[in-house]
Amino acid sequence: MSVLVYIEHAEGSVKKTSLEAISYAKAMSEKLSSGEVIAVALGAISSEELAKSGTAGASKVILVNDSKLNQGIIQAHAEAIAQVYKKVNASTLVLAKSSLGDAVAARLAIKLDAALVSNVIELPDTTSGYKVKRSIYTGKAFAITQVNSAHKILAVKKNAVALKTDGKEVAIEEISLQIAPENFATTITSTDKATGEILLPEADIVVSGGRGMKGPENWGMLEALAKELGAATGCSKPVSDIGWRPHHEHVGQTGVKVSPTLYIAVGISGAIQHLAGVNSSKCIVVINKDPDAPFFKAADYGIVGDAFEILPKLTEAVKAQK
Template sequence: MSILVYIEQSEGKVKKTSLEAVSFAEALTSKTNEGEVIALALGSIEDSELAQLGTAGASKVLHASDPRLDAGVIQAHASAIAQAFSKVGAKTLILAKSSLGDAIAARLAIKIKAGLVSNVIGLPDTTSGYKVKRSIFTGKAFAETNLTTENKILAIKKNSVTLKTDGANASVEPLEVTLSDSDFASKITATERATGEVLLPEADIVVSGGRGMKGPENWGMLEDLAKTLGAATGCSKPVSDIGWRPHHEHVGQTGVKVAPSLYIAIGISGAIQHLAGVNSSKCIVVINKDPEAPFFKAADYGIVGDAFEVVPKLTEALKAEL
């Protein structure tokens, strides 16, 4: 019996969230003795890139290289995964929680008659049943879900898993899947991607600014800090509403919800709607000249000071160290 892990890719590179899913699966096999971890990749991607999944814990990688799968049509991906799930005799499917993963997991739950738990943040408790801990209410609370089905699907929350990096490269094997015209009944006619050196949903570090930046002309120093850290840039809702920054950078309950290792909030007061979008961050650093700013209550570290003085000095110090 094996655990199957669905792999997402972007521009020929395996996403970090999928590497985390592989590491989760490897830890799960160690705990439950479910056999080996088999990764499944769909579409055009080099075998040399897929082999690196072994470092995260995969024993081998199955690659269905049909170029029709490149577009990410949900029905086709779900059909291919269901076939792979049956062929390897798996009882558990692991994948990253994402916009694509959510849509695929919902369809797969029906196809393979599986119980589905999303936003998973820890290994299942198998001492009495199969209890899975998950994050709810945008990270404000946790819930335990008891899965009673034979087949199970777990969607792993970003940054909730320690990434394994010490494994050996995995073998990559071709996989033939049968796809019908009905699998491609839906067509993706266009895809608009957010721009930037580091995309916000995938970023491990986020530098975000609010109205305390006083205007769009001052964003250069935030971008300089972000570039130094290899970070993505974000902003509060009022900043995107008044057109200082593009809407795809809006972080918050009604914008992009992020869970980076480090979130740096500069000139953001910390309204509850913004906090709801960032409270899954592992570490929050706040820079604000108002010592009463609500954000300080949620911060791991806080700097009370003028951002126009603090940020350039911080960037200069980081450049000297990095």
């Protein structure tokens, strides 16, 4: 039996979250002696990009290079992965938790008669059955899920596991599949993507601003810091509601939920709805002139002061370090 990992890619690059999923699968395989780790990619992508799968821990990559799979039609992706899963005689499917991953995993749970566990943050515990720890209630609590099914699907939360970088060269096998036309019944007429050098869902560092920035004309300071850090920019809901920033930058329970390594909140008070979207961040830094701002209670580091004085100094300090 083997472990299959579903690779997501965009703009010709394998997503970091998928590489994390491969590293998780490799660690799980070593711990449970569950067989080799095989990655599967759908649609057009270069062998150079797929080689990253080997560095992350895969021993083999199966590429289903069918142009009809390029658009990411959920039904077609689920059918293709189900066929590959059976072809390699896998017992477990690992993938990154994402909007596409969630939809595909739900369909695969039915197709494979498999148990599905989402938001996974640790390797399975098999000392007494098969138990998986996962994040629940937008990161406010954890649950231990008992899995009794012979086939399992584990959706790994972003930044929950360390990315392996010392793997070996990977073999790439290109195959063709017979996918019934009804799986392509959905037609994607257009796709509107958020713009920017670094997009929020994929960002390792996020710099967000709130109403404490006083107006859209002051956002240049935030963007300057984000540029030096290689970060994405975000904002609180009130900021996007009043039109200071586009809605795709809204971070929070009703906006984009992020799990970066570093989240910097500038002039954001810390309403519970915003915290729900960022509390999975590994490190939270809060800059606010109000020492009683609720956000400080959730922060790993806090700076009480005027953002208009602190941001330029912080940006210069980052430049000096570089």
